[in-house]
Amino acid sequence: MKSFKRWAPNDQLVSIWRSTRLGEFYYQFVIQDFWLEVAPDGNGDRHIAKNL
Incomplete structure (x- = not known):
């Protein structure tokens, strides 16, 4: 959540x-x-994709 x-x-x-x-x-x-893809530690790249 953080x-x-x-x-x-x-x-x-x-x-x-x-x-x-x-x-x-x-x-x-x-x-x-949209949805966000985030690594468990919250660092690094985030990936964003539009919902279909």
């Missing part, structure tokens, strides 16, 4: 998913029109 507040402090959280992509673990935070 990493979500860091990357999207003003967005309302819809759901949280745990993901492994290419052998790496990420949290996926779903907000209204």
Whole structure:
């Protein structure tokens, strides 16, 4: 939750998913029109994708 507040402090959280992509673990935070992929420690690159 701390990493979500860091990357999207003003967005309302819809759901949280745990993901492994290419052998790496990420949290996926779903907000209204997008989802964020954040490493468990909250550091590193974040990945943003538009919901379909």
